[in-house]
Amino acid sequence: MTERGLLIVLSGPSxxxxxxxxxxxxxxxxNDFQYSxxxxxxxxxxxxxxxxxxxxxxxxxxxxxxxxxxxxEYAEYVGNYYGTPLSYVQKxxxxxxxxxxxxxxxxxxxxxxxxxxxxxxxxxxPDLVELRSRITGRGTDAPEVIDERMRVAxxxxxxxxxxxxxxxxxxxxxxxxRIKEIIASEHFRVERVIGKYxxxxxxx
Amino acid sequence: MTERGLLIVLSGPSxxxxxxxxxxxxxxxxNDFQYSxxxxxxxxxxxxxxxxxxxxxxxxxxxxxxxxxxxxEYAEYVGNYYGTPLSYVQKxxxxxxxxxxxxxxxxxxxxxxxxxxxxxxxxxxPDLVELRSRITGRGTDAPEVIDERMRVAxxxxxxxxxxxxxxxxxxxxxxxxRIKEIIASEHFRVERVIGKYxxxxxxx
Numbered sequence: 001m002t003e004r005g006l007l008i009v010l011s012g013p014s015x016x017x018x019x020x021x022x023x024x025x026x027x028x029x030x031n032d033f034q035y036s037x038x039x040x041x042x043x044x045x046x047x048x049x050x051x052x053x054x055x056x057x058x059x060x061x062x063x064x065x066x067x068x069x070x071x072x073e074y075a076e077y078v079g080n081y082y083g084t085p086l087s088y089v090q091k092x093x094x095x096x097x098x099x100x101x102x103x104x105x106x107x108x109x110x111x112x113x114x115x116x117x118x119x120x121x122x123x124x125x126p127d128l129v130e131l132r133s134r135i136t137g138r139g140t141d142a143p144e145v146i147d148e149r150m151r152v153a154x155x156x157x158x159x160x161x162x163x164x165x166x167x168x169x170x171x172x173x174x175x176x177x178r179i180k181e182i183i184a185s186e187h188f189r190v191e192r193v194i195g196k197y198x199x200x201x202x203x204x
Numbered sequence: 205m206t207e208r209g210l211l212i213v214l215s216g217p218s219x220x221x222x223x224x225x226x227x228x229x230x231x232x233x234x235n236d237f238q239y240s241x242x243x244x245x246x247x248x249x250x251x252x253x254x255x256x257x258x259x260x261x262x263x264x265x266x267x268x269x270x271x272x273x274x275x276x277e278y279a280e281y282v283g284n285y286y287g288t289p290l291s292y293v294q295k296x297x298x299x300x301x302x303x304x305x306x307x308x309x310x311x312x313x314x315x316x317x318x319x320x321x322x323x324x325x326x327x328x329x330p331d332l333v334e335l336r337s338r339i340t341g342r343g344t345d346a347p348e349v350i351d352e353r354m355r356v357a358x359x360x361x362x363x364x365x366x367x368x369x370x371x372x373x374x375x376x377x378x379x380x381x382r383i384k385e386i387i388a389s390e391h392f393r394v395e396r397v398i399g400k401y402x403x404x405x406x407x408x
Contacts, residue, residue, distance in 0.1 A: 122394065124401065157401055165392040166401070178392060181385040188369040188382060190326065197328065197361055197370070 003196070005093040006186055007115050008033065009101045010179065011108035012123030013156040014149065017169045021123060022102035024176045033098035033183070036089055039071075042080035055085065072114055073107035083107070086114075098183065105156050112162055119186045121179060122163040126170040207400070209297040210390055211319050212237065213305045214383065215312035216327030217360040218353065221373050225327060226306040228380045237302035237387070240293055243269075246284035259289060276318055277311035287311070290318075302387065309360050316366055323390045325383060326367040330374045 012018050025031055039055040041062050050056055057065075062081045065071050074083025084101060092099045101111065111118060136146050160166055165182050169175045186192070216222050229235055243259040245266050254260055261269075266285045269275050278287025288305060296303045305315065315322060340350050364370055369386050373379045390396070 160394055160398055160401060163394050165389065166394050166397050167392050178388070182389040182392065184382070185369065185386040185389040188371050188386065190364055190367050190370050193370050194364055197364060 003096055003192075005033070005096050005098040006183065006192075007089065007093060007099050007101070007111070007118035008183055008186075009103065009108050009111050009118050009120045010123060011103055011105050011121070011163075012169075013105070013125070014152065016123050016125050017172070017175075018102050018123050020172055021169060021175050021179070022100070024172050025100070025179060028176060028180075031180075033100045034092045036084055036092075036099050036101045038082055039065075039074075039085050040080060040082045042082075072101075073103060073110035075104060075106050084111075105159050109159070109162060117191075119165070119183065120163040121165045121167055121182060122160045123169050123175065124157070124160070124166050126168055207300055207396075209237070209300050209302040210387065210396075211293065211297060211303050211305070211315070211322035212387055212390075213307065213312050213315050213322050213324045214327060215307055215309050215325070215367075216373075217309070217329065218356065220327045220329050221376070221379075222306050222327050224376055225373060225379050225383070226304070228376050229304070229383060232380060232384070235384075237304045238296045240288055240296075240303050240305045242286055243275075243278075243289050244284060244286045246286075276305075277307060277314035279308060279310050288315075309363050313363070313366060321395075323369070323387065324367040325369045325371055325386060326364045327373050327379065328361070328364070328370050330372055 041059045044056050070086050072084040072086045167178045245263045248260050274290050276288040276290045293303050371382045
């Protein structure tokens with residue numbers, strides 16, 4: 001009996017280091033889950049490969065998938081759509097593999113609605129003072145841009161309530177270790193395994 | 205700000221090896237939780253130490269604690285009471301230490317009612333065939349005794365639904381690793397940490 005995989009969603013405030021943590025997880029040796037490949041309407045850049053970096057689609061194709069409910073989540077960013085195609089995720093979960101999504105908080109909210117039994121992990125800065133420096137320390141942004149980022153970050157931290165876990169990104173290797181432990185532990189949650197045991201009982 | 209410790213409850217069917225797993229956890233190097241010392245009305249055996257092996261109390265004292273709701277859980281077994289005094293557990297949790305209970309399923313049910321936010325871990329045999337051999341392989345018990353043990357084991361596995369996690373005891377070191385990962389992960393559950401983040405927000 002193949003157990004269905006877990007859908008793992010890593011998200012968190014802008015600038016917290018989601019991408020770095022995700023890369024470190026996938027570069028670690030004993031990772032055995034599938035990274036979900038996103039779909040986008042932006043132009044392919046030199047070196048990018050269809051079906052590896054992204055699924056590249058036209059705006060019309062992407063919008064058709066939205067209309068038919070075939071996007072697990074999506075957002076528009078600087079005039080282009082970015083999103084997660086549902087079919088690829090479902091197929092991988094059905095094969096018993098865990099699927100790992102690293103997405104923005106808006107996308108995570110959409111996934112939560114569609115797959116409430118996913119594992120939702122919120123990556124947080126060590127403290128908000130450091131978040132402030134991460135937000136302000138990027139370069140030469142105007143104060144009102146920075147203030148707006150702070151407001152968004154506050155909102156996003158309030159969004160933490162929608163998640164199952166909050167993992168501090170104080171050091172990337174530690175954050176990776178915590179996330180891997182969470183994923184391992186989630187496989188032992190009773191609601192995910194009790195069906196198997198009930199079946200064993202019936203067969204006695 | 206000291207975060208309150210977690211109450212961790214390890215239980216499971218009779219004969220599954222709870223005691224062995226608990227001992228291995230406490231003998232491991234990086235264990236940093238407190239084992240809850242039980243209270244009993246049975247006579248102290250040679251070598252046992254008050255407050256280390258058990259709190260030894262008279263039947264009258266024990267029953268008085270039951271009456272005043274000061275037992276987190278208790279059971280009567282072969283004419284003696286065994287149980288967990290609430291005061292010791294609360295004090296240790298308030299100090300920010302995790303408390304680890306290894307108890308029978310009847311006791312775990314009582315704890316679940318009193319401390320629903322505890323972490324409830326059910327230790328399961330690799331499969332029920334092996335559970336059968338564990339139950340029957342102990343010695344020279346009568347068939348009806350063995351049948352009764354089976355019936356109880358089936359009931360107990362149905363009790364799994366009350367727990368948060370089901371951990372297979374296929375190999376003790378693996379079970380220990382899983383339990384430690386579960387405990388580590390539970391510290392990152394949003395409902396346990398969001399208060400701290402809300403406080404940080406208020407202070408910004």
